[in-house]
Amino acid sequence: MDRAAAALGLFPGQKAADALAYVPNLVTAEAEPEADAQALLALVDWCVRFSPAVAPNPPDGLFLDVTGLAHLWGGEAALVADFRRRLARNDLPVVCGVADTPGAAWALARHGDGASLCPPGRQGEVLDHLPPSALRISEAACAQLERLGLRRIGEVRRLPRSQLARRFGLELITRLDQAMGEAPEALAFRRPANPWFDRLALAEPISSPDDLARVCGDIVERLCARLTAEGQGARRFEIAYHRVDGRPQTVEVGLAVGAREAARITRLFLPRLDQVDPGFGVEQVTLAAFEVEALSARQTALTSEPAAAGGGEIAPLVDRLANRLGAERVWTSQVVESHVPERAVARRAPLSPEPPARWDPARPRPIRLFRRPEPIEATAPVPDDPPVQFRWRGQLHRVRLAEGPERIAEEWWKAPIGAVSSTHVRDYYRVEDQAGGRFWIFRSGLYAAGAPAKWWLHGLFP
Amino acid sequence: MAGFRSGRLDAVRAKIAALETGGREESESLSFGDPTVDRCFPGGRGLPLHRWHELGGEGMEAETAAAPAAFAALLARPLLKAGPAVWIARRDDLHPPGLAGLGFPSGGLIEVWVRDEAQALAAAEDALGASGVGAVIVEAQACDLTAGRRLQLACEKGQATGFLIARRPFGGGAAGMAGGSAAATRWSIASAPSQPAAGRPGLGPPRWRATLERCRGGRPGAWLFESPGAYSDTEIQDDAHPLRLVADLGDRQLAPAQPARPADPPVPFPVGGEDAARRRRA
Numbered sequence: 001m002d003r004a005a006a007a008l009g010l011f012p013g014q015k016a017a018d019a020l021a022y023v024p025n026l027v028t029a030e031a032e033p034e035a036d037a038q039a040l041l042a043l044v045d046w047c048v049r050f051s052p053a054v055a056p057n058p059p060d061g062l063f064l065d066v067t068g069l070a071h072l073w074g075g076e077a078a079l080v081a082d083f084r085r086r087l088a089r090n091d092l093p094v095v096c097g098v099a100d101t102p103g104a105a106w107a108l109a110r111h112g113d114g115a116s117l118c119p120p121g122r123q124g125e126v127l128d129h130l131p132p133s134a135l136r137i138s139e140a141a142c143a144q145l146e147r148l149g150l151r152r153i154g155e156v157r158r159l160p161r162s163q164l165a166r167r168f169g170l171e172l173i174t175r176l177d178q179a180m181g182e183a184p185e186a187l188a189f190r191r192p193a194n195p196w197f198d199r200l201a202l203a204e205p206i207s208s209p210d211d212l213a214r215v216c217g218d219i220v221e222r223l224c225a226r227l228t229a230e231g232q233g234a235r236r237f238e239i240a241y242h243r244v245d246g247r248p249q250t251v252e253v254g255l256a257v258g259a260r261e262a263a264r265i266t267r268l269f270l271p272r273l274d275q276v277d278p279g280f281g282v283e284q285v286t287l288a289a290f291e292v293e294a295l296s297a298r299q300t301a302l303t304s305e306p307a308a309a310g311g312g313e314i315a316p317l318v319d320r321l322a323n324r325l326g327a328e329r330v331w332t333s334q335v336v337e338s339h340v341p342e343r344a345v346a347r348r349a350p351l352s353p354e355p356p357a358r359w360d361p362a363r364p365r366p367i368r369l370f371r372r373p374e375p376i377e378a379t380a381p382v383p384d385d386p387p388v389q390f391r392w393r394g395q396l397h398r399v400r401l402a403e404g405p406e407r408i409a410e411e412w413w414k415a416p417i418g419a420v421s422s423t424h425v426r427d428y429y430r431v432e433d434q435a436g437g438r439f440w441i442f443r444s445g446l447y448a449a450g451a452p453a454k455w456w457l458h459g460l461f462p
Numbered sequence: 463m464a465g466f467r468s469g470r471l472d473a474v475r476a477k478i479a480a481l482e483t484g485g486r487e488e489s490e491s492l493s494f495g496d497p498t499v500d501r502c503f504p505g506g507r508g509l510p511l512h513r514w515h516e517l518g519g520e521g522m523e524a525e526t527a528a529a530p531a532a533f534a535a536l537l538a539r540p541l542l543k544a545g546p547a548v549w550i551a552r553r554d555d556l557h558p559p560g561l562a563g564l565g566f567p568s569g570g571l572i573e574v575w576v577r578d579e580a581q582a583l584a585a586a587e588d589a590l591g592a593s594g595v596g597a598v599i600v601e602a603q604a605c606d607l608t609a610g611r612r613l614q615l616a617c618e619k620g621q622a623t624g625f626l627i628a629r630r631p632f633g634g635g636a637a638g639m640a641g642g643s644a645a646a647t648r649w650s651i652a653s654a655p656s657q658p659a660a661g662r663p664g665l666g667p668p669r670w671r672a673t674l675e676r677c678r679g680g681r682p683g684a685w686l687f688e689s690p691g692a693y694s695d696t697e698i699q700d701d702a703h704p705l706r707l708v709a710d711l712g713d714r715q716l717a718p719a720q721p722a723r724p725a726d727p728p729v730p731f732p733v734g735g736e737d738a739a740r741r742r743r744a
Contacts, residue, residue, distance in 0.1 A: 313592040313593050313594050313595075313620075314545065314546060314572075314592065314594050314595065316592070317548075317588065317589060317592040317595065318572065320588060321574055321585055321588065321589075324581075324585075325574065325575070325576060325577070325581065325585070329574060329575040329576070330572065330573070330574050330575075331572075331573050331575075332568070332569065332571060332572055332573065333558035333568050333571065333573065334568070334569075335568070341557075341559075344559055345557070345558055345559065347573075350572045354569040358562065358568075359558075359559040359562045359563070359568070361562070361563060361693070364560075364563050364693040365557060365559035365560045365562075365563055366528070366557055366560045367528050367531055367532050367535075367556070367557055367560035367561060367564070368526055368527075368528045368531070368555045368556065368557060368560070369555060369557035369560070370555060371554075371555065393522070395522065400655060401655075401656065401658065401664065401665050401666075402664070402665075403663070403664030403665050404664075430664070430665055432655065432656060432665050434655070435652075435653070435655075436652065436653035436654040436655040436656070436669065436671075437522070437653050438653060438656075438665065438668065459557060459560070460526055460528035461528065461560070461668065462528050462529050462531065462532025462533070462560075462564070462653065462668050462670070
């Protein structure tokens with residue numbers, strides 16, 4: 001049924017003979033519910049371009065979870081406009097609504113009047129003007145509400161809840177609460193199936209730490225056997241303990257390079273299993289592998305000799321440390337082409353490919369760089385000269401040798417032009433005191449007669 | 463008679479050495495390229511490898527540990543051919559461009575930032591026990607005998623060499639250099655005034671006053687080292703040892719400079735006398 005047919009007064013569910021009698025030149029086609037469902041799923045898959053969480057709502061609808069991603073399109077209105085434009089280009093007539101709850105969005109899309117956006121938290125006001133059929137309730141309930149003269153949801157909401165439940169069943173109450181956001185609603189999002197997944201159903205719920213560890217070992221071994229058979233390795237594993245009360249407890253480990261050695265992966269999991277709260281027992285365990293990539297079979301060792309350079313146990317070591325301390329606490333430094341010393345270093349994951357750039361050896365840099373430069377009291381009688389002495393942490397240092405200045409200005413091209421100032425210029429000196437201590441100090445700003453120069457200590461040379 | 467005595471002493475010494483190396487015939491070592499330094503170490507062959515070494519500083523250096531860190535990096539630099547280095551610290555003020563200036567390749571350095579002392583030692587033990595690691599440098603406040611023994615066992619298992627930089631937390635108690643230690647050597651490192659080349663302005667190559675306070679199976683010493691290639695754009699040769707001996711400070715200069723420690727009265731070090739050194743060790 002298309003828009004033209006609706007305009008002629010036809011409606012779904014009408015007998016074909018009646019419709020033909022009414023409109024003699026009607027073109028009819030056989031209904032194909034399976035094909036419709038397939039097309040809906042195809043549309044759902046296409047909608048992943050908008051949001052990773054899309055749930056089909058048969059026979060002719062879908063839910064798109066746009067929480068936290070409307071800003072990518074510049075607001076919900078722009079997102080809806082883009083969505084409509086793309087579907088219109090494919091000749092798909094579409095109605096849509098955006099609201100806090102799936103129920104309210106459904107009602108807006110099917111019964112709203114063009115204003116398809118519901119402001120956050122205001123679904124009550126918007127829905128009050130819509131007919132009760134916008135609540136996704138059965139036709140019988142709908143008809144009965146109509147018979148009682150309840151034409152608007154607002155009128156229904158004003159009635160006592162207990163009477164509503166008694167007269168129309170729990171469905172009406174549930175749907176009403178779901179639309180208002182007072183009851184939870186679970187959507188069955190369509191997600192691509194992960195082929196690297198295994199499940200272990202247990203005959204009896206388990207809860208002791210030993211059992212959890214044993215089950216972890218078992219399931220890792222099963223999945224790793226499959227990975228080995230197909231020549232794959234994974235960089236991330238997630239184990240989920242499903243409790244009897246339905247709350248899964250997940251533990252995740254990451255690896256620096258793909259792996260499929262069951263014993264090693266189990267060892268990474270074991271110290272973290274104490275996070276798992278088994279509650280009244282765990283009845284099911286699932287394990288999923290992510291970032292699966294081809295991994296050629298490798299001979300681990302021919303003799304007992306330690307492994308050759310570059311290989312060895314570096315990757316397992318990095319994995320152990322990263323999983324124990326946190327991935328952000330294990331890194332390798334790499335060059336950033338920036339003159340500002342604190343920006344010249346970036347962190348990358350260990351064992352990731354190394355960029356070819358290197359730090360300029362002609363610019364000496366300290367071995368210890370303070371995150372915040374420390375203020376020092378310096379005595380510099382001649383402008384633009386290094387100080388003759390300075391006091392740092394209560395200790396007086398007499399400068400014996402000095403080198404510099406190396407003038408480092410801020411990266412003005414990264415700041416708005418109004419914020420660029422000559423006071424952000426730093427003149428760095430490398431100085432050595434009488435005892436041999438070597439320091440990296442700088443004067444901030446250009447020399448100005450009358451104004452005392454500010455000196456800072458930024459790092460220590462060996 | 464004298465021959466008989468020295469023969470027995472040699473046999474006992476060999477037995478002790480065998481016990482200390484865990485039954486292995488010969489342990490590798492890294493020569494300093496200078497016999498005056500090397501002869502202080504067991505066998506006269508230089509810094510023993512597959513052990514761990516303790517380095518500390520005095521005064522402000524006990525907190526900032528810039529000089530010991532640089533010295534450890536230079537000692538470890540030749541070991542990077544065997545594999546990457548792991549640097550474990552509680553504070554993240556290590557600046558890799560500074561290490562690169564000392565000729566330490568940043569690509570071969572894995573930095574680990576731990577939360578507390580126990581994690582630092584545990585991570586060091588883990589890293590030392592993994593094969594394929596060239597060197598492990600850990601900044602920690604102290605290492606008691608048990609932890610030190612664990613580090614030593616890990617060194618023997620993984621064939622890596624460890625460097626423990628004794629570093630006091632800011633505003634914390636004394637650094638843990640006193641007391642017994644399972645380290646193969648214990649060093650005190652201080653910056654020394656540099657000597658720029660004649661006619662060149664600015665600072666010369668960095669220099670350190672390195673005091674070997676304790677050495678298992680060797681004897682103490684004190685030297686002035688320089689890193690000739692540091693902070694210059696000349697290519698640093700790989701085969702030469704990164705440290706060059708400038709002067710043998712001997713013991714006369716050091717004895718008065720040594721601060722009195724309660725556990726270790728400031729006995730002047732013997733001047734090269736084997737017997738005296740032996741008596742002192744006993």
